[in-house]
Amino acid sequence: MRTVKFGIIGCGLMGREFASAAARWCHLEDIEVKPEIVAVCDMNEKMQEWFKKNFSSVKMFTKDYKDILKNKDVEAVYCALPHNLHEKVYCDIIRAGKHLMGEKPFGIDLKAALNIQKCAKENPEVFIRCSSEYPFIPAMQKLCGMIDAGALGKIIEVNAGFLHSSDMDQTKPINWKRMVEFNGEYGVVGDLGMHPCHVTFKAGWYPKNVRAILSKLVKERPDAKGKMAPCLTWDNATLFCECEEDTNIFPLTLKMQRVAPGEKDTWYYEVLGTKVSVKYSSKNTNSIQIMEYKQGEEQGWQTIDMGQETTFHVISGKIFEFSFSDSLLQMWAAFLYELANGKPKNNFAGCVTLDEVVSSHKLFTAAMESHKTKQTIKVDY
Numbered sequence: 001m002r003t004v005k006f007g008i009i010g011c012g013l014m015g016r017e018f019a020s021a022a023a024r025w026c027h028l029e030d031i032e033v034k035p036e037i038v039a040v041c042d043m044n045e046k047m048q049e050w051f052k053k054n055f056s057s058v059k060m061f062t063k064d065y066k067d068i069l070k071n072k073d074v075e076a077v078y079c080a081l082p083h084n085l086h087e088k089v090y091c092d093i094i095r096a097g098k099h100l101m102g103e104k105p106f107g108i109d110l111k112a113a114l115n116i117q118k119c120a121k122e123n124p125e126v127f128i129r130c131s132s133e134y135p136f137i138p139a140m141q142k143l144c145g146m147i148d149a150g151a152l153g154k155i156i157e158v159n160a161g162f163l164h165s166s167d168m169d170q171t172k173p174i175n176w177k178r179m180v181e182f183n184g185e186y187g188v189v190g191d192l193g194m195h196p197c198h199v200t201f202k203a204g205w206y207p208k209n210v211r212a213i214l215s216k217l218v219k220e221r222p223d224a225k226g227k228m229a230p231c232l233t234w235d236n237a238t239l240f241c242e243c244e245e246d247t248n249i250f251p252l253t254l255k256m257q258r259v260a261p262g263e264k265d266t267w268y269y270e271v272l273g274t275k276v277s278v279k280y281s282s283k284n285t286n287s288i289q290i291m292e293y294k295q296g297e298e299q300g301w302q303t304i305d306m307g308q309e310t311t312f313h314v315i316s317g318k319i320f321e322f323s324f325s326d327s328l329l330q331m332w333a334a335f336l337y338e339l340a341n342g343k344p345k346n347n348f349a350g351c352v353t354l355d356e357v358v359s360s361h362k363l364f365t366a367a368m369e370s371h372k373t374k375q376t377i378k379v380d381y
């Protein structure tokens with residue numbers, strides 16, 4: 001069993017999720033590589049406390065991420081920082097020769113993402129992937145398998161999105177995710193956009209052009225002192241895209257929303273095809289809907305319940321239900337599997353690559369321009 005020693009930079013929401021996944025690595029079977037967290041960094045010392053309490057493997061606690069990069073024990077870094085820091089910190093990690101799992105969107109804008117890509121090209125020995133966990137849900141892996149097998153026939157349309165209600169409450173205090181200087185001009189597009197793009201790009205569906213409509217629904221929010229602060233990020237976005245597969249042109253609609261009535265944290269993916277149509281929504285995370293069209297016969301959706309039929313085998317019985325933290329464990333297994341084996345288990349069992357990330361930034365940048373000019377914008381990859 002190979003052990004990859006990790007440093008974590010950013011001990012907030014996502015930093016802790018990775019540590020928790022690493023702590024139950026024994027849940028996975030048949031994987032010849034495992035992570036060990038040996039160093040953590042957060043500029044806010046209070047955020048390190050949870051790691052001190054729970055992880056005896058951590059020998060370095062620091063406020064300065066450069067200490068992690070100088071640490072010879074650290075082979076790989078998971079970086080989960082606000083978006084304004086991605087470019088500088090990711091480039092420093094790559095130049096230090098540490099493998100990187102970086103959080104989306106990999107830079108506050110296209111320029112930042114391109115700079116990270118340039119650093120990566122100068123350091124080809126470093127393995128770099130972007131975090132995105134939803135496609136690792138077994139029902140989604142089944143859907144992806146159907147795309148891979150060409151089982152759907154000619155694509156009629158694809159609809160994908162990520163819908164939150166996290167900002168429905170207008171009295172919720174402002175945080176960095178609602179501030180342009182930390183979150184970026186993209187707002188919700190950069191924040192949630194990678195999630196619906198992940199499967200779309202792995203399927204080879206790169207939008208040729210985009211017409212986007214963005215909304216700023218909440219213009220101010222209370223700050224830490226109880227005063228009202230301007231909230232300048234985009235809350236919701238809909239991207240209408242034109243895709244092509246084997247000369248067949250079809251529409252792709254991507255939705256990213258933080259103000260989505262009735263949606264807690266819904267990630268969905270639908271592909272309608274001439275032979276078979278498939279739908280997945282994290283609202284019913286363990287099921288997939290499939291409809292096979294048979295010439296002249298009645299149409300009826302079939303709902304298939306799935307359990308722990310995971311890509312990376314686990315000790316759980318197959319009938320036990322799957323959850324969000326299970327998808328993170330699968331994503332981390334995919335990262336380490338590819339790091340150790342030099343290739344993913346299959347096309348859709350790989351984490352998001354840097355080229356896919358840069359493509360997402362090109363699409364998002366075109367979406368911004370489309371909203372501004374009210375025009376359809378061509379996307380060049």
Ligand SMILES: NC(=O)c1ccc[n+]([C@@H]2O[C@H](COP(=O)([O-])OP(=O)(O)OC[C@H]3O[C@@H](n4cnc5c(N)ncnc54)[C@H](O)[C@@H]3O)[C@@H](O)[C@H]2O)c1
Nearest residue numbers: 010011012013014015042043044047080081082103104131
């Ligand atoms: N994959 C997902 O599902 C998912 C979900 C949420 C967030 N994210 C992404 O994860 C990243 C972090 O988001 P989060 O929700 O964990 O944020 P968070 O605010 O919970 O955590 C960020 C942490 O970074 C620390 N920090 C800030 N500046 C620092 C610096 N210069 N040096 C060291 N530490 C510093 C903060 O103190 C904080 O603890 C973002 O890129 C976000 O888009 C991904």
